[in-house]
Structures are given as C-alpha cells and as structure tokens.
Amino acid sequence: MNLYQSLGHLVLGSRLRRLSEAFLSEINKAYQTAGIDFDASWFPVFYLLSKNDALSIKELSEQIEVSHPAASQLITNLKKKGLVGTDTCSDDGRRQLVTLTEKGRDLLKQIMPVWEAISQSMAELVETDETIKQLLPAISALENAFRQTKLADNIVQKLNTNLKPAGQ
Known part of the structure; x- marks a missing residue:
C-alpha cells in the first residue's frame, strides 16, 4: 500500500487530482496521436456548445460548475486560438x-470521433473490474454529499469540541 492509499480521506483531494491529471494526460496523448490540436480541459465548453448554438459565460460557468472568472479565462484563451467568438446579447x-x-x-x-473512442475505451475498462463500475456512482454520491454538507463547518465544530478543556 502506498502513502496515498494508507492516508485514506486525509489525501482524498490529492488522489483525485492525481487521478484527474493522469486521465487528462492520457486523453491529451490520444488527441496528439490523432494529430488534433485540442486540450482535454476545453471539453466542457466544446461539448456544451456542440449542444447549444450560443451560451452566455454565466450559463457556461454554471453548467460546468466553475467560477465566472474561471469560465471567462477559458473563453478568453479559446478566443485567442480562434475557436470561439463572443457577441453582445441583443436583449441584454x-x-x-x-x-x-x-x-x-x-x-x-x-x-x-475521439469522444466516441474515449467512451468506448472507458466502458471497456470499467467492465474489467466490479469496483471500477462503482466509481461514477460513488463520485456522484460524494458530490451530492458535499453540496448538502458544509464539511469545513463540521471540521471546525469537531476541533472546537475536541479542544475544550475537561470539565467545561
């Protein structure tokens, strides 16, 4: 068992980040190998715009669940590459x-076609292990739990409870 596995929930964020970085690195290698100049971090914007003619930056930020400044920065980068354009909304x-x-x-x-190949490849990978099949449902459940619970408040409450001197 490596360090990350032995520390459990204490390093959950680090493990998820490492997994995400490894996954995105593999996806980016697939794009490069296919000779396509695309970065996996652009996926949410491209996907949403493939399904909608136009979206406001606010709508994009809400749907991809990032801050408005983060969405705005991503759009600015995509504009510099000539991949997206922006126009002022006629009614606002x-x-x-x-x-x-x-x-x-x-x-x-x-x-x-790369997205389809990714979907097929991941479906095949997931089928190799019963535990992996539970990954997306488990992530969804954890996301929902984080939306309903203020983890920082819970941690502070436990700190305050555990730090009170005996007899109080």
Missing part, C-alpha cells in the same frame, strides 16, 4: 454570448 448588453467559430466547428468535427 451586459451578457456575452459564446459561439463556436468556423475553426471551432471544424475542430469539433475532428474531436467527436
């Missing part, structure tokens, strides 16, 4: 609507 001048450019739509056509 404060809203910027994001759309795929022609270059972005061309890239989308290239990456969609």
Whole structure:
C-alpha cells in the first residue's frame, strides 16, 4: 500500500487530482496521436456548445460548475486560438454570448470521433473490474454529499469540541 492509499480521506483531494491529471494526460496523448490540436480541459465548453448554438459565460460557468472568472479565462484563451467568438446579447448588453467559430466547428468535427473512442475505451475498462463500475456512482454520491454538507463547518465544530478543556 502506498502513502496515498494508507492516508485514506486525509489525501482524498490529492488522489483525485492525481487521478484527474493522469486521465487528462492520457486523453491529451490520444488527441496528439490523432494529430488534433485540442486540450482535454476545453471539453466542457466544446461539448456544451456542440449542444447549444450560443451560451452566455454565466450559463457556461454554471453548467460546468466553475467560477465566472474561471469560465471567462477559458473563453478568453479559446478566443485567442480562434475557436470561439463572443457577441453582445441583443436583449441584454451586459451578457456575452459564446459561439463556436468556423475553426471551432471544424475542430469539433475532428474531436467527436475521439469522444466516441474515449467512451468506448472507458466502458471497456470499467467492465474489467466490479469496483471500477462503482466509481461514477460513488463520485456522484460524494458530490451530492458535499453540496448538502458544509464539511469545513463540521471540521471546525469537531476541533472546537475536541479542544475544550475537561470539565467545561
């Protein structure tokens, strides 16, 4: 058992980050091998824009569950690459609507077969082990638990309870 496995919940975030980084690295290698200039971190935006003609930055940030500044930074980077464009919303001048450019739509056509291959490959991998089959349901359950529980408050409460001198 390695250090990370032995420390259990104390390093949950570190283990999830390591797993995420390893997964995204493999996905990026697949794009590179296929000769496609695409970064896996762009996936949520491309996926949502493949299903919607246009979305505001606020809508994107809400759907991909990142802060508005983080979504805005991602959109800015994709604009610099010429993959998305923004236009002011006709009924609300404060809203910027994001759309795929022609270059972005061309890239989308290239990456969609990769997405299908990723889905197939992961489905095959998941079938190799009963425990792996529980991963996505377990992650969903943990995400829901975090939405319903203020973990930091619970930790502080336990600290305050455990730090009180005896007799109080």
